[in-house]
Amino acid sequence: MNRAPVLVVGGGPAGLAAAARLADAGRAVDLVELRPALGGAYHRRPIPGVAPWPIGRAGEARWTRLAAGIERPEIRVRLRTGFLGVDGAGFTLLDDRTTGRVETMRPAAIVIATGAVEMVRPRSGWELPGVTTAGGLQVMMKETGRIPEGRILLAGSGPLLVALAGQMVAAGRPPAAIVETGDPFAHPIAGLGLLAHPGPLLEAAGHMARIFAARVPWRRATTLEAIEPTDAGLAVTLVDRRGARERIVVDRVALHDGIRSNDHGFPEASPTASALPFVAWAGDCREVLGVAAAEIDGARIGEEIAARLAGAPIATTSAIRRLAAARQAQDVLARVFAPARPPTPIERLPRETILCRCEGRTVGDLVDLLEGADAPGGREIKLSGRFSMGACQGRFCAHWVAEAAAGLRPDAPPPTPHDLTGRRWPSRPVSIAALVASNSSPDEPTRPT
């Protein structure tokens, strides 16, 4: 039996739960986390010297459980270490930012538990300084305990905006307003579905109570259309449900249009155990179901990998049923927060709207590229259009570019985000000095030709 360690990528609930179950089965585990602290998006731990952000009793209990689960000799936790992918020779590559070296290993299996990424729909001015993502702002608050100065507008869609606003109110710094594209109160029947999921509902109720008490304006069925820099700050244009426009001025904007799997550039899950290393996905990066489900999914995948590696049958557990319940809750939330008006298709945004922030590529660039008799496919759009070619390697734009391309060329097969991002190492930019430091193999013997 292959006694090499299992590599678990990601220090959120799914990764921690998977590591604990693998250790239960006697497996050695390397748990890598890119950030300086464990916790993932929800349980992000503060940097040393900062008190943890309060997350409620259920959350605290979950974190205590997860943290205790990995306190064991079989599990080696490596912070500030990124998974770069698997190379052409079959080596798994780790970017250790503490030692400044790229390391190679051959794990018995890889559990990818890299969580979710935030979606931000491109709109005019979204690339300006002072515009962040709501999740980014929240992580900063959790890590540093600090909220940036000035009037902060939260805009986009989804329960995260409400949670963030509630946390800001609790910290004594209410946001200027929440602008919500959906109209949650217009779906009482759908909303009733949430009663089956009392945990998240109670949490939401707590945030809402705080938001109302602090009189934070909650503009529903309203879309943030554009952001412009002015001397007084960022002027944002809001469009309400009747199409009426209004401008308000704030210092910062935090955008958020939901989340999706952070599946960017990583190797695909293995169909069978025979392919080495065996690759499995767990938590939000496999399917966005939220923090509680991520723990369940991580534990399930940890058990499954341990069984596969041992050649044992895979036990059926209650996990599938509990994941189905979480899926149902997510469906209800999606209906509750459905946009009140269909969003403007990306390809019909003003031509100068930035699509790819890294390379400054615009909607107009894409429209021009896709004109003409021949319709380029996903990889061609990437290469020739320089979309998803920059430092983020498509993490933020590939989705929108693929969607817009499909809209522009209904006559051609629609490109997928993966056509644009590819699945090769390095999944993130990596220091050249670190790669050179990894090159410890002696010079190859030379031979005459």
Next chain:
Amino acid sequence: MASPSKLRIAIVGAGIVGVSTAFFLARAGVGVRLLEAHAPAAAATGAADGAVSVASKRPGAMMNAALAGIALYRELAAQGVLDGGFVSRSTFLVAVGAAEAAVLDGHAEALASAGVEVVRHPTSALARLAPALSPEAEGAIEVRGEGHAIGYDVVRRLIRAAELTVERGVTVRNLVQSSDGGLVGLDTDRGRIEADAVVIAAGGGSAELLGLDGVLRPRRGQLLVTERAPALNAALPGAIMSARYLLSKASAKGAPVSPRGYGLVIDPLRTGQFLVGGTRENDATRPIADVEAIGHVLADAVAMVPGLAKLRLLRAFAGLRTAVVDGLPLIGRAPGGDGVFVATGFEGDGICLGPVMGRTIADALLGRPATLDLSPFDPGRFLAGRVAA
């Protein structure tokens, strides 16, 4: 054959060679079907460095072809077809150590004898000429009058300029010939396509279509692209090629070469990024980069241009060059198969040669006189009597 405009012509492969051929035919008013198993530039053309260069060549047939290739790039650029897709710049062959300096000297003479403009720069001139270079560099020769073009970019622009359409996702399985050897059509995974003439420009896929065994070999190359670094980029006057590259290409016969065929070319791109290569690996069939090779190339690159150590690598990739066992491409009419043309086996030169070979094949199909002597590349040397369904 019938008059060119009546011919039903099919081209197999939308790499730079197939697309160039279609482009020149379209310009002459002759439409073609351009059949491609995946997508334009899906294979070698989309994974190449893009040197449009003779810097590493010895005088001979390939040098002459490459000079014609460079001239055509200039012509297409002047006509606006490439619209900035061809960057004119010198290549600097840089020596480190006495042995490499000696190789350079001989190489400079050979290039000059073929009429290439070569300038020698002594060690003392390098700090001003190329401040980003390591102080270890001991002299360089500058090869003038060449340039750089990115394969997928050229392909896209040619498709645009001639309003070509590519039939993506069509794999040609075999040629269909009549009993007297005349071409009837092609069998594809989407059914039969009738054609009076076919150009096989299918890179590594050509061997199967031609029934060739042991003649074409994949030779893998691994490359990488860095993030942008405009200041460092501006501190290099052109492409930097290690004199050791000449050894890797085995142009200097008998010199030791590693099995990976490590060489070093550092290309400052217009974007402010650097394109760095690479390897020449025999019989590696998977076009995937590995960290050992990329780490090795980067170590060499940092030794040559120390400032690269501060940058991040954005992408590493690999491509398969299609090499012919005798080192010369296969270009021209296939013997025995009326209406069958071949243009493949360009190994590490197809970006430079693609357009000019496309024009040459188009001329042959159009019944125009040849502007380039193709006899050294005659596919007949391997194919005599082979093409038969």
